[in-house]
Amino acid sequence: MTKYGVVVGSTRKNSYSEGVAKAIVAGLPEGSEVNYLNIADLPLYNQDLDANSPAVYDEFRAAVQAQDAFIFVTPEHNRNIPAALKNALDVASRPWGQNSWAGKPALVASQSISGISGVLAHHSLRQTLVFLDMPTMQQPELYIGNTMQLADEEGNITNEGTKEFLAGAGKSFSEFAAKFVD
Numbered sequence: 308m309t310k311y312g313v314v315v316g317s318t319r320k321n322s323y324s325e326g327v328a329k330a331i332v333a334g335l336p337e338g339s340e341v342n343y344l345n346i347a348d349l350p351l352y353n354q355d356l357d358a359n360s361p362a363v364y365d366e367f368r369a370a371v372q373a374q375d376a377f378i379f380v381t382p383e384h385n386r387n388i389p390a391a392l393k394n395a396l397d398v399a400s401r402p403w404g405q406n407s408w409a410g411k412p413a414l415v416a417s418q419s420i421s422g423i424s425g426v427l428a429h430h431s432l433r434q435t436l437v438f439l440d441m442p443t444m445q446q447p448e449l450y451i452g453n454t455m456q457l458a459d460e461e462g463n464i465t466n467e468g469t470k471e472f473l474a475g476a477g478k479s480f481s482e483f484a485a486k487f488v489d
């Protein structure tokens with residue numbers, strides 16, 4: 308069974324991004340292994356640490372390596388991805404030559420409480436995934452705007468049409484990921 312790592316770009320409790328992630332996960336085939344990776348406790352990446360990595364870096368890199376495919380859901384912070392998400396991508400991309408993300412298929416979704424749907428963060432993330440060598444699903448594109456109107460106060464997506472759309476994307480991603488997973 309495919310192991311899916313889920314990386315949520317928000318570290319906030321009751322995050323809408325997490326709600327979107329859960330709605331995508333609902334469309335994965337029954338029995339899929341799903342692991343939500345914690346990015347909140349990673350110290351800010353510093354290349355000097357490559358010589359003697361903190362244990363949390365080692366654990367995070369090992370957790371990334373253990374997954375077959377990744378679902379990324381990001382909010383937009385000042386027209387880009389949140390610093391915590393960029394930091395997590397950087398940490399597991401190093402030391403040089405040991406990119407833990409390489410070759411793993413990815414889904415990208417963005418969401419925002421505004422109508423713009425985090426589109427700039429979405430494409431900034433896609434740009435980084437190119438360099439990290441992650442084949443990324445092109446369609447459907449997942450830009451979720453006005454999330455506050457689609458979810459409850461805990462961030463869970465409650466709008467039926469949105470739930471159906473996101474679950475469908477999860478199913479499409481399982482088919483896409485299967486092309487890359489042994």
Ligand SMILES: Cc1cc2nc3c(=O)[nH]c(=O)nc-3n(C[C@H](O)[C@H](O)[C@H](O)COP(=O)(O)O)c2cc1C
Pocket residue numbers: 317318319321322323324325382383384385386387418419420421423424425
């Ligand atoms: C520091 C900061 C910057 C933000 N910048 C943007 C932005 O550039 N574009 C946008 O659409 N929303 C922006 N927002 C609003 C977020 O879309 C909103 O807080 C969203 O709910 C965050 O996702 P989450 O619920 O997963 O934490 C910003 C929020 C914060 C805290």
